[in-house]
Amino acid sequence: MVPKDVILMRRAIQLARKGEGRVEPNPMVGCVIARGGRIIGEGYHRRFGGPHAEIEALRSCPSRVRGATVYVSLEPCCHFGKTPPCTNALIEAGVGRVVAAIKDPNPLVCGQGLRQLRKAGITVETGLLTNEAAEVLAPYLTRVRLRRPYVIAKWAQSLDGKLATAAGESKWITGEAARREAHQLRARVDAILVGSGTVIADDPLLTARGVPIRRVATRVVMDRRLRIPIGARLVQSALEFPTILFTSALRSNGKKARQLAGLGVQVVGVAAETAAGFIEGCLNELANREVTNLLVEGGPKVLTAFFEAGLVDEAWVFTAPMFIGGTNAPSALDASYVSKLTQATRPVLLSTRRIGTDTLHRMQITPPAIGRGSKK
Numbered sequence: 001m002v003p004k005d006v007i008l009m010r011r012a013i014q015l016a017r018k019g020e021g022r023v024e025p026n027p028m029v030g031c032v033i034a035r036g037g038r039i040i041g042e043g044y045h046r047r048f049g050g051p052h053a054e055i056e057a058l059r060s061c062p063s064r065v066r067g068a069t070v071y072v073s074l075e076p077c078c079h080f081g082k083t084p085p086c087t088n089a090l091i092e093a094g095v096g097r098v099v100a101a102i103k104d105p106n107p108l109v110c111g112q113g114l115r116q117l118r119k120a121g122i123t124v125e126t127g128l129l130t131n132e133a134a135e136v137l138a139p140y141l142t143r144v145r146l147r148r149p150y151v152i153a154k155w156a157q158s159l160d161g162k163l164a165t166a167a168g169e170s171k172w173i174t175g176e177a178a179r180r181e182a183h184q185l186r187a188r189v190d191a192i193l194v195g196s197g198t199v200i201a202d203d204p205l206l207t208a209r210g211v212p213i214r215r216v217a218t219r220v221v222m223d224r225r226l227r228i229p230i231g232a233r234l235v236q237s238a239l240e241f242p243t244i245l246f247t248s249a250l251r252s253n254g255k256k257a258r259q260l261a262g263l264g265v266q267v268v269g270v271a272a273e274t275a276a277g278f279i280e281g282c283l284n285e286l287a288n289r290e291v292t293n294l295l296v297e298g299g300p301k302v303l304t305a306f307f308e309a310g311l312v313d314e315a316w317v318f319t320a321p322m323f324i325g326g327t328n329a330p331s332a333l334d335a336s337y338v339s340k341l342t343q344a345t346r347p348v349l350l351s352t353r354r355i356g357t358d359t360l361h362r363m364q365i366t367p368p369a370i371g372r373g374s375k376k
Helices: 003-019 053-060 086-093 112-119 130-146 176-186 196-202 254-262 275-288 300-308
Strands: 030-035 038-044 069-072 097-100 123-126 150-158 191-195 218-222 243-247 266-269 293-296 314-320 348-355 358-364
Touching (some): 003 069, 003 130, 030 053, 150 176, 191 196, 191 300, 243 275
Parallel strands (some): 069 097, 150 314, 191 218
Antiparallel strands (some): 030 038, 348 358
16 A cells, blocks of 8 residues: 555545444444545445445546545445445446455454455455544444443543532533533433432433534433432433433332333343443443443442443543642542552543633543454
């Protein structure tokens, strides 16, 4: 491959991001078609159920594409789903070369698309800008390979790492611009998760407000002992916004579970002896429901449990220019998280942005699940 290949694949990856929040549970994919290093067509997967990136790119070409090179951020599909196979369209168009960044881990594809293209006489190459493509595809790769959603932990803190004062006051640590950014994140994920403690303390609604909505996120509550109040806003609005409650108390408190179900809450039992087992059970059930991006907005207990279980993929940390102090003021991760520096989580910084007077650090906690086996 040559430098122009890198430039054109990078453009395909850039296009893929445009589908964020609209294509899930499908992957975000971009495609560029070029002849002699010059782009003659491009496209991306715009919405779930719509044409895939390759089809959009083929349709955008003003002339025939016979012999052209196709750059695509994920292996073209070769099966009938919501749309016909992209491999068939590429073969029929007579393209001469296909460059794919990553092989699709979906068992329905998983190299078969590439084999079909080669069998048709098309030159096929893979592995170009794999890491860059994997960052965009990380939510899809995680759900397919690890059978759980891609977990984004989000919190707002002071410069000294406090989520609230010792008295529990947290509204508002960050400014209006940062809160709007957080709502934009809510507006493109599949689900938002908190623990019962957050529901009891803050009575949140967990909806995206004041921003364009790409999808309506399902509200998720982890409540092992079924402590959630019937009068909580999450419960009272469950007929308007989808709400799931995971609990281990279906047998011991069946009456309350039936009350919640009658108000529209989907009550799901999870049998687990440990906090980590309970979280994994919740994530497996969410993956079965095709939840791809899960936003965790819980307090210190939930955040610590997710980090200790190694189930955080990305973190969004909003930091406000203030000091709160206080031994009893809560931090994102409680004091028991690590005892040695060698146990500390060392994320990869993806970006840092000033948002109003606050700063957003976006960090990758676990690398994208490229080539990692499915979690049983």
